[in-house]
């Protein structure tokens with residue numbers, strides 16, 4: 001661990017201790033150490049030449065669920081076996097210690113939930129369940145996998161026979177308004193927002209740091225690569241997210 005990471009961690013620990021309300025905002029970067037590549041990074045393998053915006057689109061799901069599930073079923077298989085890393089665990093530890101109010105995440109991989117984060121706002125949904133757009137029934141991931149494997153053309157189906165849709169926000173879909181409102185409320189009321197592993201470029205996450213800053217709060221950015229908020233961050237760390245959060249947990253005496 002570098003001295004830069006350690007001195008950042010000490011500053012960050014002071015900021016957290018001094019803040020009334022602290023919220024974390026996480027993106028793909030926090031799950032990279034769990035072996036989940038950033039969805040937007042260059043792709044390899046079978047789907048290398050497929051545009052996710054096209055195949056993971058709500059219109060594609062409605063028009064051709066078979067093709068949609070060939071693509072999404074593979075993502076499910078990859079994601080299902082992944083486990084939280086120490087960065088996810090650090091945020092759960094902060095929450096348990098009463099030093100973090102909530103985690104807002106763009107990630108659909110459910111790793112924050114598996115790590116033990118309780119107050120969790122998954123703004124793009126989660127692979128944890130699938131739903132039927134016809135009758136509204138919901139199925140947990142393990143049941144979806146069984147139905148996917150049992151179907152002749154690889155489409156998990158509801159009891160009513162319609163194809164199930166992952167409870168994630170597909171391209172072309174709106175975010176659930178209540179979830180978005182909750183994220184905005186948390187961001188606006190935060191004294192400190194920890195932005196971790198996100199380029200802060202994708203809506204709605206891109207607007208949340210502004211809400212914190214406009215409300216008089218501060219933002220901290222721990223991510224590799226630039227963000228539009230770098231100039232306004234009180235602490236700007238660009239080390240490995242696991243190292244950064246390990247150092248923070250150590251600096252807070254929670255390790």
Ligand code: ZN
Pocket residue numbers: 132133134135136137158159160161162
């Ligand atoms: Zn149904």
